[in-house]
């Protein structure tokens with residue numbers, strides 16, 4: 643398996659692949675790989691001539707310095723895991739310097755308001771950081787298709803908007819959420835959960851599933867109140883937000899319309915670890 647740490651080394655490889663008219667499937671990640679990431683790279687391998695994964699903990703998308711410092715970094719294990727999928731995968735694992743040089747700053751983006759909802763409210767600057775790194779990676783890798791998990795549904799919608807606004811010639815593929823057997827959405831952050839919080843955390847998906855059932859007969863506000871009451875009684879999990887939103891605009895809804903698709907979004911703290919999840923409602 644080939645691993646490149648510098649643009650100047652990977653760029654000639656990309657040029658060569660492009661010259662031969664081969665398609666590139668790209669999976670950007672921040673490492674600490676789990677089965678969800680592996681399912682994305684498997685999809686990229688199936689649908690393209692070449693599969694490339696980037697592993698880069700992007701400093702500009704962390705609004706909290708401690709979160710950045712504590713983010714798991716497990717490069718050796720990540721590479722071993724990737725090898726179990728295929729040794730043909732190309733890895734780009736740049737240094738901060740290779741991406742940002744001296745200037746570790748985000749560009750500013752207008753994502754038609756998608757960036758102001760949910761994660762955008764609670765993690766100021768986060769989507770400018772995501773937009774900056776993903777645009778940069780798309781310039782370097784020049785993928786045909788890029789794969790994103792729907793656990794970060796808002797990010798997936800924002801990346802769709804990014805490629806639309808900048809006319810970037812890549813198709814964005816959204817992949818279903820990969821879950822542990824007990825329902826917890828897979829996330830690199832899960833490995834930081836202590837046993838007690840890990841045991842408690844499947845409650846999040848359990849509540850989402852019941853919220854979906856209730857949404858069949860109850861209003862969005864009633865469902866939201868019910869979810870809030872479930873967490874108010876919980877000793878280990880603290881609700882940051884639960885909202886029911888239009889899948890297109892990501893705006894919170896107060897009244898249902900039959901022609902629209904809705905999704906419920908949730909962010910919860912398990913001790914100092916922030917977990918997010920979502921579920922399609924109709």
Ligand code: PAF
Pocket residue numbers: 670671672698700703772775776794797
């Ligand atoms: O979803 C992630 O892991 C990151 O936000 C991404 C897309 C790799 C950008 O750093």
